[in-house]
Amino acid sequence: MEQEAQAGPAVSPEAFADMLARSSRALWCLAAAVLGRSDGAEDVVQEAALTALGKLEDLVRADGFEAWMGQIVRFTALNARRRRDHHRSGELTPAAEPVAQPSPPESPAQAVIAPDGTLQEDQEAFDDHVQAALATLDDVPRACLLLKVVAELGYKEISKLLDVPEGTAMSHVHRARLRLRERLTGVPGSLDSGRVGS
Amino acid sequence: MSNEQRVDRVIDEAIKRRFAPPDLDAVVQHVRAHGQRPRRWWWGWRAAAAAVLILVLVAWWIWLDDGTGPSEPSDGTQAEIVIEEVPISEAGSQLGCGMVNDWSAVAQRPPQAWIPFPVCSTENFASMTKKTLGCVVSVDESCRPTVPVRDKLKPSMLSFTARRGDDVVIVYLVPSAEDAIPTLPASNVRCWRRAVGPVVAYEVSDLPEPFVLPSLTVPQ
Numbered sequence: 406m407e408q409e410a411q412a413g414p415a416v417s418p419e420a421f422a423d424m425l426a427r428s429s430r431a432l433w434c435l436a437a438a439v440l441g442r443s444d445g446a447e448d449v450v451q452e453a454a455l456t457a458l459g460k461l462e463d464l465v466r467a468d469g470f471e472a473w474m475g476q477i478v479r480f481t482a483l484n485a486r487r488r489r490d491h492h493r494s495g496e497l498t499p500a501a502e503p504v505a506q507p508s509p510p511e512s513p514a515q516a517v518i519a520p521d522g523t524l525q526e527d528q529e530a531f532d533d534h535v536q537a538a539l540a541t542l543d544d545v546p547r548a549c550l551l552l553k554v555v556a557e558l559g560y561k562e563i564s565k566l567l568d569v570p571e572g573t574a575m576s577h578v579h580r581a582r583l584r585l586r587e588r589l590t591g592v593p594g595s596l597d598s599g600r601v602g603s
Numbered sequence: 604m605s606n607e608q609r610v611d612r613v614i615d616e617a618i619k620r621r622f623a624p625p626d627l628d629a630v631v632q633h634v635r636a637h638g639q640r641p642r643r644w645w646w647g648w649r650a651a652a653a654a655v656l657i658l659v660l661v662a663w664w665i666w667l668d669d670g671t672g673p674s675e676p677s678d679g680t681q682a683e684i685v686i687e688e689v690p691i692s693e694a695g696s697q698l699g700c701g702m703v704n705d706w707s708a709v710a711q712r713p714p715q716a717w718i719p720f721p722v723c724s725t726e727n728f729a730s731m732t733k734k735t736l737g738c739v740v741s742v743d744e745s746c747r748p749t750v751p752v753r754d755k756l757k758p759s760m761l762s763f764t765a766r767r768g769d770d771v772v773i774v775y776l777v778p779s780a781e782d783a784i785p786t787l788p789a790s791n792v793r794c795w796r797r798a799v800g801p802v803v804a805y806e807v808s809d810l811p812e813p814f815v816l817p818s819l820t821v822p823q
Contacts, residue, residue, distance in 0.1 A: 418638025425634055429627040437622050447625055454634045518613055520606045528617075535617040554615045555622050586610050 416464050424470045425454055431556040431566060432478050438548035439482035441540050445489070446482075453481040475566040479544075516591040538588040542581055545569070549577035550585075686797045686816050728763075735761045736778055738801055743818030748774070765815050772808035774815045779803050 416424075425432075429450060436449035457464070457477050464473050517534045518524055524531050539547055548567060552558045560578070564571040587593050725741070728748055732740040736759065742748060748763035761776045782803040795806045795813040800821035806813045 419635070422631060422635040422638055426628075426631045429631055430624045433624045433627060434622065437624075443622050447627065447630060450627065451630045451633060454630065455637060458634060458638055518610060521609055524613065528620075531613075532617045532621050535614055536621050539618070551618065551622055554618050555624065582611055582614070585614050586607065589614065590610060 416461055416467050416470075418458060418461065420467065421458060421461060421464075421470075424467065425474070428471065428474065428566075431552060431558055431562070432474060434551045434556045435475060435478050435548050435566060436482045438551045439479055439544050440486050440489075441547070442536070445485055449482045449485050450478060452485075453478040456481065471562070471565040472568040475568065479548075516589065518589050520590055520592060534589060535585070538585050541588065542584060546577040546581040546584075549574050550581040553578050684797065684817055686795050686813050688793060688795050732761060732776065732802075735759065736776055736802055738821055740776060740799065740802055741820045741822060742815060746815045746818055748815075767810065767814045770808065770810055770814075772806055772810060772814050775805040775807075777803050777805075 432450050432453070433446050436453070437443045437446035440446055440449065453474070457474055460477075464470065517526055517531050539550075542550070545567060549563055552563045552566065553560075558566070560571045560574045563569075563574040563578075567574065569577075725744075729739045729741065732738065742765075746765045746767065748765050759778055759781060762773060764771055764773050766772075779798060779801050782798075792807055792809050793811075795816055797804050797806075797813070797816040797819065799819045802819075802821060804816055804819055806816045808814065
């Protein structure tokens with residue numbers, strides 16, 4: 406997602422669309438991270454892009470696109486999440502498609518994945534547990550992890566998109582992984598003690 | 604590979620399955636198409652309003668230029684132009700207002716030898732009317748007068764000729780205080796009269812309608 410610097414007084418709608426095309430995958434991951442799910446992330450990206458399109462005069466330099474657009478996507482996703490939560494709180498019946506929120510394992514006996522990486526249950530159930538564990542993270546660490554794992558961004562690009570220092574992005578990813586490992590294996594702390602294989 | 608790395612890889616695969624980005628080309632295309640529209644919805648209305656305004660102004664200008672539109676009265680009488688045709692009397696042989704006695708000869712169709720006529724400039728005509736009648740009289744450019752003729756007329760009267768194509772008309776201007784409707788000998792000519800502010804104008808020609816009188820004005 407490295408953007409070529411297009412320094413200039415303004416960004417045309419066409420140039421904006423080009424930058425959006427290059428960053429759309431990362432922006433989608435950011436929206437999904439804030440929402441906590443993939444549903445609705447595409448709508449958030451589109452809404453954010455249209456909002457940004459109407460404020461192009463605020464984007465003075467093209468090389469500031471990531472931070473500027475990332476902020477708009479985050480705000481848009483937060484608003485969408487609040488609307489969703491508000492809508493749910495007003496419902497008398499459960500949501501049609503509730504997000505799976507299984508309780509994370511509390512001990513190795515309840516672990517959904519063995520310390521050596523072997524799944525203790527079927528993949529679908531494991532994926533539900535991973536998503537539930539992700540939901541326990543704060544927005545920014547979750548976004549850092551998704552951008553690293555799904556969008557396969559480098560820490561420098563993540564730091565631009567989230568407007569945080571590169572070291573902070575790295576730390577967020579590290580802590581998020583640790584947190585997920587703990588919750589899914591039921592083993593607190595590092596697992597480095599049990600190396601297997603060559 | 605460590606256990607930690609194995610677990611991370613399994614978790615990463617699960618994350619990728621649950622958060623697989625869709626094809627976002629449609630979103631980009633939608634934004635691209637939206638970017639080609641006017642950035643502000645009211646810009647279109649502004650443009651439409653400006654276009655309508657321009658059309659109205661152009662139509663107004665054409666209407667005025669055509670001469671059919673309203674014009675600002677330059678004197679108190681222009682808005683109420685009253686031109687009356689003076690009957691030709693067989694009995695009369697003189698102009699009661701003191702025009703030349705041999706009017707009958709003048710009243711005949713002017714000889715073609717008068718053509719071409721030297722055209723009086725607007726400034727000269729205004730100066731002449733001011734000097735002779737005591738007020739400036741203007742006439743439309745389309746019927747610019749030839750050199751004013753004052754021979755044998757009263758000092759306070761002015762006459763001039765004007766051309767409409769090959770036709771020639773004779774116009775007499777006289778102060779209202781000295782006006783007396785003339786009588787003309789029977790002929791193929793016609794005579795019209797119009798009061799323009801402090802001046803009374805007569806137009807004599809064989810045209811079916813007055814040519815110069817409608818355009819005479821006395822600026823305030």
